[in-house]
Amino acid sequence: MSQEAIVSQRAGPATAVEAAAGLRDIWWRRILFVPTIGLLILLAIVPLIFSLGVSLFNYSLGSRAIWVGLRNYINLFTDPQFWLATRITVQFTVVAVSIEVVLGILFGFVMNQRFTGMSVIRLIVFLPMMLAPFVVGLFWRFMFDQTFGIVDYLLTQLGLPAIPWLIHPFWARVAVVIVDVWQWTPFVTLLVLAGLGTVPTDLLEAATLDRASNWMKFRQIYWPYLRFPLLLALLFRSIDTLKMFDLPFILTGGGPGNYTSTLSILGYRQQIMFFNVGMAAAISWVVVIIINIVTNILVRLITPAKAEQVHTGL
């Protein structure tokens, strides 16, 4: 239904029937928007305001709340643990997401070939991202084990040294990145495949006839159709890694020596282990603000990309 249709329907109802139709239209619009937005306000705005309030108190479950103003935030910003957690969260995000995007593009092209059995291969590749990060972390921990783990066994079979995964500050971080890449590269691949599916076939045929080089083909033909899906992948993956919790929680428990503790793990500990709700809320607000900044930047990049793609005749 176009805008004009609505306007004509609502401008000057000549008969009672048309008036009734106009009224029904207003009710229809209310049904479209009001329940959803009402529920979302209840579920999102109320808790957020609440947690902003709590972050200004020294409040532990079971005891009285004491107003401390910005003290929680000041304590947080002077705590080296907090800065370590921030650094680690950003490290995970930058390293894991870059690898996922590069591999995702490569695998996308590999999966875009046509031959019998490709649908089975695609299915296998899509599986990891469907699984619970918690379960994935669990069985990778089993595989990374120092004594009976398969990963070190395979490394030594290849004549490489065994690696102290999960107990060495550096290798534990590498392990978290490996598992995140294993689970989420498929998501980028999926979006790349969706983008490749929108490339018009006549464009590709023309390029083949012109004997364009692979790089030219990628830059000139595929890229305009990949820009939007890749920015989406970047948005979802960055945000999800910035709030990463399950994977390091199960894989290493945040250790060794907090070297895999993300901001979410730090907040969880304050709340569950120390019952320090006010501090947990303060940490969570820092996460909210970081994520908001990243979302804003990426959405600003995405909107023109989407418009551009529509412009190219889609």
Added chain:
Amino acid sequence: MKILKRILGIGLALFVAALFLFPLLWVVLASFKTKLELLAVPPVFIFKPTLQNYINAFRSDFPMQVRNSLIIAASSTVISIILGSLTAYGFSRYSIKSSDFLQFWILSLRMLPAIAVVVPFYLVFRALKLLDTHIALILVYCLTNISFAVWVMKGFFDEIPLELEEAAMLDGYSPPQVFLRVALPLARAGLATTTIFCLIQSLNEFLLAVSLTTRVAETAPVGLSKVQTLMGVDWGLLSAASVIFMIPIIIFTIIVRNELVRGMSFGRMK
């Protein structure tokens, strides 16, 4: 030359598939091993399979936890699909005040970290005596699911030619009828994509589930986390339970696999 390139391509595809398949196969193998075989050095590849781990898993609380997970995920997904499609259709067809702002706000809810809402939800649900109930998690999961549904479905509704809906209006369909009988059926691929992502999101979530449930409404991931802390690490039981929990998700992925890629192109891929 062309054949060589083809073989290389197929080889690469098989290699990529093997990278993703191997860890999964290794868990499935582990689930059929005895305790001794699980901890054997070097790892054993050939052994006499046992069903003991599966029997143990079925005798524990795990089936109940899987049931909880399925109830919560299905309810939250249904609510989110209904509300999300309605609002997505609204954004796509009507211009309302501050539409852009509202759309961005709804998308940003998908980005909201669970850690930010877990404390207030805990306190509110405790006050309402809703801790450790299905309802609490169903509601909480609606937050991210509705946001995702609005966002994906809007892409699909935007791609539907307006002429089709205008023709239906001329045939005497009311706006709700146009939505139900014309727009929704045309956005099938979007519905499939939204459904699967809402389902897996709610089945797999851990942080909120572990904070808002204690026993009765415990979901499968929470149950698995407790197996690990209470009895040391029983890798056999954990592998069997993980395999059981993966089965519904794998079946669902097989069903919607063709819609998946199309769905992620937001209706642009024909």
